[in-house]
Amino acid sequence: MMSIAVEASTSSSSSSAAALRVLIVEDLPRVQAALRELIDEPGRLEVAGVADTESQAIADYQALQPDAVVIDLSLRQGTGLGVITALRRSEAATGRRPLLIVLTNHAFPVLETACRNAGADHFLDKSRDFRQVRALLEQARGA
Numbered sequence: 001m002m003s004i005a006v007e008a009s010t011s012s013s014s015s016s017a018a019a020l021r022v023l024i025v026e027d028l029p030r031v032q033a034a035l036r037e038l039i040d041e042p043g044r045l046e047v048a049g050v051a052d053t054e055s056q057a058i059a060d061y062q063a064l065q066p067d068a069v070v071i072d073l074s075l076r077q078g079t080g081l082g083v084i085t086a087l088r089r090s091e092a093a094t095g096r097r098p099l100l101i102v103l104t105n106h107a108f109p110v111l112e113t114a115c116r117n118a119g120a121d122h123f124l125d126k127s128r129d130f131r132q133v134r135a136l137l138e139q140a141r142g143a
Contacts, residue, residue, distance in 0.1 A: 019046045020141040023066040025083055026103075027052040027076040031126070035070060035103075038134050045137050054078020058086045061098075068099040068137055072126075073106055073115070080104070081111075081118055088119035099140045101133060 022039055024047060026032050032050050039045050048064045051057035053076050061069065061083075069087065073080035084100055091097055100120045104111070107125035115123050124132055 018141075019043055020068060020137055021046055021048040021064070021066040022137060023048055023057070023060055023064060023069045024050045025052075025057040025069060025071040025075065025080060026050065027072065027074065031072070034130075035133070038131065039070075039137060044141065045134075052076045054080075054082045054086075057083045061087055062090070065094075065096065066098060068101065068140055070101045070103055070133055071120075073102065073104040073111065081114060084115060084118040084120050099136070101136055103130070103133060 019042070022045060024032060024035050024039075026035060032052075036047050036050075040047050048066045049060045051060045055078060057069075057071070057075075069083070071080040071083050075083075080102060084102070087098065087100065099122075101122045101124065102112075102115045102120045103124045103126055105126045107123070107128075112123040122136055124130070
């Protein structure tokens, strides 16, 4: 029954089926809004959800199954590093490997090393590399 629903939605709108789905993990509303504006483009890239705590990010990831996650290190509760660790740990059970992009104001080498060791694919400085998020998502989509 579930596969019939998926097939029906795929046949009615093949362009949205090709969209790369992104979960934003960020606690500042202004940055959330800026990321939505940067990312959202119907049929290509779409924001599947926004989480502002570590526990919400993990729950939203499990529920939404996004293709990519943009993660801030400083959250309202928990850390982005905790999110990365949990998502990479869940790979064995789910067989899914989302693209993980860290976007932080704390772009220190020691934090980059920790994030990459935990499984982050990219580590970006918010003030310098913000727009690069879009390019990385487009590249992952194959556009």
